[in-house]
Each structure stands twice: as C-alpha cells, then as structure tokens.
Amino acid sequence: MAELMLYTPVRLVSNELTYYLSLLLEVGVYMNGNSFDDAISEIKRKIGKKKVLIEPGDLYAYSLDASTERREAPGAIVRTYADEDVITTLKVADEKRIPVIPRGGGTSLTGASIPVVPKSIVLDLTPMDDIQVNIDDGYAMAEAGATVLQVDQACRNEGFFFPPDPASSRYATIGGALAENAGGLRGAKFGVMKNWVLAMEVVIPGGKKLRIGEPVLKWRWGPDLISLFIGSEGTLGVITRAWLRIYPLPEKVVRIMGVFNKLEDAGRAISEIRRRGYLPMMLELLDKETVDIVEEVLGYKFPKGEAMVIVDVDGPIEAVWRLARQVENVMKENRGKTETSDDPEKMKNLYLARQGAYAAVTRAYPSVLHEDITVPLSKLVDALRELDNLRRKYGLRMPVFGHAGDGNLHPDICFDPSDKAQARKAKEMFKKVGELAVRLGGAVSGEHGIGFVKKEIFLEEIKSVRGENYLELVRKVKRVLDPNGIMNPGKLWF
C-alpha cells in the first residue's frame, strides 16, 4: 500500500487538509513518538549533546525562513560541525524514519529550509564554514555553511571572484545556494550556481558520503550526478562541501542606466543588446510601478518612464568604454534616455532604484508574495504587458523587476493579509502569474526554487508540459537515493 502511494502523484487539491494527508502518506514517514525520542538520544550520544537542541525556545526560531510561512516547528535541531555529524544524523534518521530538513542561512523564499511535517530534524549546517581558495588549480573549496559572499570575498583577496550572487548572498550559504540552484544579478553573463561546480561531497540517507566530480577544470563522468543534486532542494541528500570554479575580477565595470517611455522600446533594446553579443555582466529591468514605490517609500527621485534598464558591462580598461558606448547607443536607438558612469559613487546612484526595490516593497506592504518566473527573452515584453493586465484585473499593486538579461522576472504581489478579500485575490494572482509563465514557454521559478510554497503550481507546470510519466521517473530516482523518504518531505516533487 505504501509502495503504491509512493508512486501516486500528489493530487492537486486546494483543500489544505487533504493536501497534508496526501503528503504524509506519500513521504512514507511514520510518526512514532518513541522512535523520534530514541533517534534523538542516539544522535546526542554519538555526536555530543551540545550539538542537538530540543528546547522549544530554539526550535521555534528554526520554524521559519524567508518564505515567512510556518507549517511545523522542528522536533530537534542538529548543528553540524563536521561531516561525521551529518553522516551520523542521516544514518540514525534513516533507520528510524525521521524526516531531515537541511538548512543553511534559512533565506529560502519558498520554504525549502523549514519542516512541513511534525517531529523532524532540522540539520543546521551553518557552523561548517571553511573556505580554501586555490588559485593555481582554479577553484575555491567551500563547506556548506560558508556564505556565498564569504566565498566571493575570499576569492577577491586573490584577484578573483565568485560570480553567482543571489540577493541574499550575505547570509545564504553555499550548501543552500547549490541545493536551490540560486542565480542572481550577474546571471546575465555568468549563469547560475550549477555552472560553477567542479565537484561536490554529498551525504545521502543511510549516512553514505559520496564524492562526485573532481576539482579539476575538465573531467567527464556520465551521467552527471552533480546536476542531479543541484536544485534538488535537499530532497535527495545533504551537500556538505563543493569545489567551485572562480573567475578573474574584471578590470573595470561601467554602468549604464536607460529610461524608456514605452515598455516595448525597453524590450527591443534588451533583445538588441543580447543579439549583438555584448554579453553584459548585469542587465536589470524595473517597471514603472517598482520605480514609483521606491520613490514613494524611500523618497528618491528618478527620471520618468514605463521602464528602467540598468546594465553593467565589464572588460579591460581600454575596451570597456567602447562597449559601454555601444550599449548606450542601442538604448538611444530605441528612444531611451541614458546615463553612464564608471565612478563608484555615481554607479551607486544609478543602481538606487533597483537597490531599494526590496526594501521599499516590504516596507510599504505587510505581506508580499515574491514571484520568480522566467520567460524566453523574446517574450519578455509580452510577459510584462500581461502582468500589467493582471495587475489591472485584480487591483493589487505588483511591482515587476528582475534579471531581464536571462528572462527572469520578479513580480511582487503586495497585499494586506488582514483584508481577506485581498489575500484571496493575491493567492489567485500568484497562480495566474505562474500560469502565464508556462503559457509563454517559460518556468514558474527561475531561481527561488519550489519548496512547498510553489509546489502546487510547479507540479501543474510539469504535468501540463511533460506529463505524468516524467513525474514518475523523478520519483523513481528519489527512491533509489532516499528509499524511506526522509529527505525534506513535502517539497518540490515529493
């Protein structure tokens, strides 16, 4: 029976209770109070009781992440200081069928790092934060708990940098960023986390440590198991360390800001910049609503238009200005008003609207649903127009900004949760935005991940685009690595 359940795709039900019941059955985790207490005692005995927290005053602090939606408080926190701590926990938890949720900085916007079932262990990997930069061999080794920014800074000390830069990089960890396949502003040129991994160490249920790949610049294994774990949101195993590619620091960066009266003009300029192969390091777009909110809340003043585009180009000192002028010209050809600078202070000002977007939105509205869709670049303007229609239809504010360079948009649906009608509308809108992305040939998440917040809409996307068979295939893979379904239940596909 359990076997059968495991292969049955989650029924997409809006009724929360039925949803949770199906979830509990599906993960095949049985909730046995005694076995949980036994497991915790055993883990304490093996790794030391100071690393295991069971006081509710600690547990509740770990019951939330940046998704801000609490489902369950953890049953215990295990703080890992070495591989052995992870191995022991996963071995015992697998034997006793205790759910395990790996957690880094707890900055997931989709609830990937918090439990949704009772009596689970949250594995806090932040104490493991060693970083070693090896310039000769061209990599940085980082343990799971090191923050993305710490890795970047360690590289910068040597004249290199680590390109992926999620907005949360100051607290987001390498382990979490890999598990979420995080992106960031520099994605336009440098892609996402998965493009920067040479090798990884992963612990899977049962406590087996796997080393995948080699810390050399070229190796071929097939199939590529690194990619299997990246973006798996902790549902297959725990990433404990990674060997990451690094990149020389650009000699110079020039920033160009363009303001366009018509969204279509901005769209054309963006696709033209890409078509001509300028490959900017950053290519951000902000719609009028975003700029308006930043002005209202933070009191800045910006030039008016339907869209603002901010571009960073980098290169050798002799060439970078030529490239900047070319980008500037493309913007002007498309009726954009531009401002360009390589002065650090002025560059900061040109970025102010983008910099303040998150703060302004979260200050002005008590609740925000952060969307994260990706569309084909050719459909960027269509997407923005459709989003504008949605905004009108539902009557809620929804600033749209994001990484236009890779088609990744962040519509932020703002609402007041105490107004029931608004909250309902916001939820509906959230779904519609996801559907829009799928309809345009894109994806419901570009970089934030699925967690439990986007699970429903994600499974709908997969079913409509790929069919149920695809889902079954993925579940079979999961069963090979995690036969008892202990890893991060209720997230992503599972």
Added chain:
Amino acid sequence: MELTVIPQIVKFASENTREIGDVLGIGPELRVRWAEGLLDKGPVEDTIFYAGEMYPVMGYAEGAFRLTKRLEGLMNINSLARIGPIMKKLRVYAIGARALWGKNNEIYENALRDAVYVLRNLGVKMSYLFEEEPPSGVALHTYGLLKEFKEHAKWVQNRFRELGVKRVITLDPIVTTAFRLYYPEFLEDWDVEVLHFVEIVAKRIAELGIKLKLGRKEKVTYHDPCYLARTLGIVDETRFILSRIDGLEYLEPPRHGVNTGCSGDGGLELTQPLLARKISLDRVKELRETGAEKVYTSCPACIMMLRTGFNALGYRTDVNDLASLIAEAMRNGIIEEKPATVKFRRYHVLPESPKPKSLDSDDLAELLLRETDRCKKCAFCNVECPVARALDKLESRSARGRMTLINSLVRGDPVRPEAVLDRLYSCVLCAQCSQTCPVGLHVQELIIYGRAYAIYSGKAGV
C-alpha cells in the same frame, strides 16, 4: 543552573540601580570621589557636568568581570549576584570592592577628571551635583524593566527641576542616549538639554581654531561606541578632534562610524559574561590589525570590554578614553590657528522607534505582534549580529531568531516565556540589526519591548 525568569543578576542590577544608583551597588560615596576638590557643587548657569552611574565605578565592574573568568566553571554569574547582598549586609561590599579593584577604577575616574579639565580649558562653565546627582537608571531600560524606568525617569525629572538643572554635559554616551532619546519617549515634558562631551569639544576647538600638541608620535585607532555613533549619529566630531591632535597617526578600523562593531557590552557583560567576552575578542582582533599602539573610545563599557579583551589575548595594547588623550595633548601645548566653522553631520541610520500605547502587556503585545509580523526573515540583520557571529550563527540567539521568538511568545506558541526571555537577554543591543533591516523594523527596541512583555505579561511568572 538556576533559571528564574529575571535571572538573579538582572534583579540584582535593577535593585541596585533603583536603590543605590549604580548597577553593582557600589554606592554614592565612591561614585563622587573622582570630583572631590575639582568641581563646585550645584549647577552653574543651569549647567552641570553629569558623571552618570557608570564611569565613576566602571573599574569595579571590570574587576568583577575579570573575576567571572577566573571563577569560570566554579560558579556562574547568578551566584555571584547572590553573594553581593550578603556582603552588603556584612558591610564589606564597597570596602571590599575598593580594596580589590580600586586600582582598576583609576582610568575611569581619570577620564572624568580629564573631561572636566578639557571642558574648562575650552571655556565651558559647569559644576557637579555630587551625592545629589540622580542616576539615569538606563540599566532598567536595557533590561526591559520599562515601568520601573518610567517611574525612575519621572523622579530624575523632578530632581533636576528642584535643583535647577536645565543643561547637562556628560561623557557617557549611554546616558546621553537615555536623556536624549528614551526620556522624551517616557516623559511628556522632558526639556533638559543634553550634550555629549565630544560635541562641545569639537565645536569649541573649531571656534577657537586651535590644534593640540601631543608631543610624541603615536599610532592610534578609535572604537566608535554604538550608542554614540549609530544611535546618536555622532561621528564627525570624534574624527575632527583626532585630526586636531598633532603627532597622531590615525588608523581607521574596517568597521567604523555608524557601521562600528560591537565590543560585547550592552548589558551582556552582566547576563552572559562568557558570551560577552567572546564577542569582545572579535572586535579586539580587528582593532589590533589596524596596527595601532593605542585604542581610544568614548564609552565606559566599551573601555572595560576592550581592556579585558586585549588582556585575555595577551596583548599589551592600551585602551583609554578619548577625553584622556585630549587632556594629555592639551597639557602639552596648544597651537593657535585660524578659527573656522565646521559642519558636523548628524547621521540618522536607525528607523523610527516603535511606540506602544502604554506599557500594559496588552498594548505591548499589540505592538510586538504588529511589528514582528512585518519581519520578512530575510536575515540581513543576522549578517552583522555580533551574538550570531560568536555562536556560529545559532538562529535562536540571532537578531532574526529573536524576532521569530517574540512573535511566537506573543502569539501563544508553546515556547516557555523564560526561555524566550533568556534568548532576548543574550543580545548586546548594538542596533546593527535595526540599521540593516530593509523593512525598517527597529529590531533593537523591539527586543527591549519583548523583554518588557515577557516580564510584565505574567506569563513568565514574575
């Protein structure tokens, strides 16, 4: 370990503050010693020099703090707080403290004397209230005993009125913050003007157009106290003063000005001394790496933490008050130059203070729920949280974790109120979190209100 809701030490500190005037209960007799023969009694032109309840006795606190390290493992801080009252009954407390730690106290008493010397030489007229100086009671605010703080503030206001005090000059940035920001929040018609020492000194040095001669070459650095730089926004004045001292090679630490790092005090030195020490070491290493031979600062608690921190790491670097450096240079000689008007910016990096309708637990609950519900859990506050840094990012003792726990406590989640209070007490109140919060939450003040709620709601069994 005994787990009373208000840890024994907080009770000890607050009772001492209310009854004796200073946190350790050293008493007014020793508190006024520094000023004997130096200042006249009573206000001059409505103005007093206000020593506060920390500077005059900080050396005793430093001694006690060093002792907790020696006794580590034998007894905890709460048991020390239990010995105090017994010693008091035996009338050996203040005498004992003086015999044991009188030497430690000299540098703090000297700082006060030096401050008076400097101000006088710059033509500032003032006097001192001696035993009649009412303690600010800021420790009550720090530990969340806000009703008691309000009551105390009213009493201070009346005392100042009776004594005819309208203007206060002080060396203590925590007291300045209390008088300038907290008193007006709790009292309707607080109208006493409060100036920090460096504000007056910087202004007068500029007006007189003078430079001071140190008479030797020295590499120095300055540690911005969080209350002075971040909370009050006073940064330009200290840099200006340092630039007017000939012979200094000034070395700026990486975290400075409004972005200063914490030296581990903020009340934590009493509630969690071991954690406080760990935090201070982080800052000590940073200050040492500047290559400075001497560290100056402008806060008695920072001096204590940095002194014990340097000592614990075996460095000989001296930590002293900026007032003592200025006084030393002034004694060496004054160079007359052209007077100038210098504009000192006032930095505003903290969000607006949240205001509860009253201090009743229902009103506190309403405020705390409304504010902590706005928290987006982005963890920007945790990046520089000194406690989180010192505890390998332990979420439940980080800025973000505290917001979550306050919310849980008010909401009625199954958390033990005393456990939440304990976690709220492991905060240095440096306000780095308030400065960073993109949502604009004044995290530091919410933590203080959270402490008050845990105490007054009765949930914690107080």
